[in-house]
Amino acid sequence: MTTWNLDALYKGFDDPSFKADLVKCEGISLRYKALIEKHLTHHNDEIGSIEAFLKALIEDMTTLRRVGAFGHLSFTTNSKSKDALMTKSKVLKFESMLTEPRVAFKLWLKEIDSIDALASKSILIQEHLFFLEELIASTAHMMSPKEEILASKLSATGASAWETLQSKASSQLSYEVPLPDGTKAMPIMAIRNLAFSGDKSIRKLGYESELSAYDTHAEVSAAALNGIKGEVLTLSSLRKFDSPLDETLFNSRMSRKTLDSMLRTMEQFLPDFRRYLKAKSRLLGNEGAMPFYDLFAPVTESDKSFTIAEARSFIVSYFADFSTELSSFADKCFEAQWIDFEPRAGKVGGAFCSNIPSINQSRVLLNFTGKLKNVLTIAHELGHAFHGDRIMSESILNTNYPMPLAETASIFCETIVRNAVLKNADEDLKLSILENSLSSATQVIVDILSRYYFETAVFEERKDHPLSVAELKELMLDSQRKAYGDGLDENHLHPYMWLNKNHYYYAARNFYNFPYAFGLLFATGLYAKYLEQPDKFLTKYDEMLRATGKMSIVDVCSIMDIDPENEKFWASSLEKIKEDVDAFEAIVDQKLSK
Incomplete structure (x- = not known):
């Protein structure tokens, strides 16, 4: 099923x-x-x-x-x-x-x-x-x-109603796409999936159709965003927070010093991510900077496709190299029908895991199309489910962990699969895996920075007035220029990224962006520790996951002997990603020199 x-x-x-x-x-x-x-x-x-x-x-x-x-x-x-x-x-x-x-x-x-x-x-x-x-x-x-x-x-009847309206309207959005074999009405998620096509003309068509579809929906989303952010600003002020960001940090059990340390370090490494984007753009045959519609383009013709059964076998076997307990748990998720795989009309986009302590189970939603990226997404979401499984031994009142720690186990599990495949990969597969990994890391570091810049600007402007669609689009473009720099073609950016990310519309979870960066870099650092002492790691890792609902972030990190307020930790994790950029760039240069 x-x-x-x-x-x-x-x-x-x-x-x-x-x-x-x-x-x-x-x-x-x-x-x-x-x-x-x-x-x-x-x-x-x-x-x-x-x-x-x-x-x-x-x-x-x-x-x-x-x-x-x-x-x-x-x-x-x-x-x-x-x-x-x-x-x-x-x-x-x-x-x-x-x-x-x-x-x-x-x-x-x-x-x-x-x-x-x-x-x-x-x-x-x-x-x-x-x-x-x-x-x-x-x-x-x-x-x-x-x-x-x-x-x-x-x-x-306020923010929650706006959130439901946005989710319902965006998930039901469709558009007539002029495909080579005839015009076809496609749901928005199917249109967005054209970004993964091996045909540049199809990717560009998908990009243009997506923007055109959002033109018809933008006023609704702008109204929802203004309503939600306006309410958040009002309540945040009445509750004596300096800003919605301060409220988010308070609710996240995260110090401002930790956030600033992480963001500063991320900005220092932006040139390396831009090197990756330029190398990929060269490989795709672009004369200059990469257009937005090429961000998710496959880089090898042999980009392997997977059936659901193959994805299951792939993940379960590689999880076993880390822990038989993790492997058995993942297999149970497939067998017990805890996963909803394929895109369809009326189904929301993206992917998520819902942990349900009431029944000691989880459910995972995907939009699986058979790509390696989708397989890594399954591993990612099963990491969330495994985190839920560890913490369900706690009282339900101790199962609410903060946003930054929410991505720890998920990215850790994704890293397990990715690194295991890399060990035995030929050059083409290695290039494909590095591309998938760096594409994801670019989203989690560079695009997340653009989202952080955007949300900061939206809150600042919303203090004065409701923002128009044109203003929101321009703020998004400014944020993308600041984060991506010369890594992307400034004439082909994505002014509607504020519309297709549901996170902006969660009134109770503002700035649901930097937690992803925290998760990637924290998990990368954890994986390095696992490689150093695999035998001692598992017990402490389980202890850490169980503690995420009843400790501050600094205290949770201390279980693993990590100081998140020190820039050296974040830099050490980003250096690992930089090594992947170096490897990717070397393979690209070698291919183009032939």
């Missing part, structure tokens, strides 16, 4: 278990009203009150995440499903019901003299000490209880 199976969640929207859980969620307000009256109106039994509240949160979050996962996953593979859309809306309402009790619990916790003293007398409190300390720390950035409740309720 090429589609996933969601029966472990529910067998359908008419499943009695699904309906029963909806009824249970409807009662959240009444349950917590009674809980607050019984436990949060005094401090007579602080341990008993905290334990009662933790148990209630664990039970209700388990149910909510199960219902939410079913609605979300159903929607992503069929954005026309009314039941899925209705479920997503209901989950937002249910989550808003938890705002008032969470606020009350935070303020009550703040009054306690010593949470550490209570933790020493309660196993349950000790297990959730980091979670409780974060709740207390967050009170410094809270509006009044009434304002927090109002903001949560309004979000369902």
Whole structure:
């Protein structure tokens, strides 16, 4: 089967278990009203009150995440499903019901003299000490209880509604493409996949058709982006953050020193990525800088294609070289139908993994077309699933890891497969693998920088006024020029990259760009440590993954003896990528000299 199976969640929207859980969620307000009256109106039994509240949160979050996962996953593979859309809306309402009790619990916790003293007398409190300390720390950035409740309720008809509109409209977008064998109506993801064609004229046609399709959709996306970013700016200010970026760093458990150290180092290595782009452009026969539509072009005629079965065998075998546990887990994901593979109308673009602690399982969405890049994407997403598997031994309240650490296991697993293939590759396959790797790294370092620059500029401009489509396009072009420099043809950039990246429309996850760079560079550094001491690495690696939901980033990194605030660490990881650029450039020069 090429589609996933969601029966472990529910067998359908008419499943009695699904309906029963909806009824249970409807009662959240009444349950917590009674809980607050019984436990949060005094401090007579602080341990008993905290334990009662933790148990209630664990039970209700388990149910909510199960219902939410079913609605979300159903929607992503069929954005026309009314039941899925209705479920997503209901989950937002249910989550808003938890705002008032969470606020009350935070303020009550703040009054306690010593949470550490209570933790020493309660196993349950000790297990959730980091979670409780974060709740207390967050009170410094809270509006009044009434304002927090109002903001949560309004979000369902504000930023969350804009996000759903953008996702639904963009996933259903199609365009008449004048292909050589006749004009054909194609969904937007199929059009974007033309970028991987071996025929330059098809790649250019796909690029031009994509931009034309976005012309018809741009006003909707601009309205959504303005609505979301405007709301974020308002709430961020009211919660006493200096900026949305500061709020993101706070929620990410990441220091500004870590971010600045990483970004500065990335900028220092931009000339090396531009060397790669220029070398690829020469190989593709371009006279000057590379046009945007050639970014994902294959560089060898023998660019291998894979069936799903071949991809499975490929990944499982290479994972086994690292860990039999990882290999067996990956095989189970294929066998148990946890993966939805192929693109189709109504299915969202891209790829993601959804970890579902409510059922101790994950689901992976792909848009698989058989390319080596797609195989590496499977390895990447299975890394997310493996991370979820490690952390599911924790309480559900300790499973929310911050964005920068979210990409660690995924990129690590992708690196395992990529490096294993490189060992025995002939020149053409080596070139293809290096190209796939460097293409991905360029997206994660260079394009991510352009997205970071863009989002920073959007927030700055949005303080003053809603941005027009023309302004958004120009900000995107400016950001691409700054990041890519002379590596790309400035006459063939992509002014609509703000439209096809869903991350810009996540109100709760602003600046969902630099975490990818953190993940790549952190995973690259981890892989180097694995090669140095493979026997000692696995135990510490598992410990680190389990800790990601209950430690700051600095503390998580310290488990692996890494200091993320030191530029030397980031430089050492980027040097590894620079070595790949050198190898790629040497092969290109050799080929062109023949």
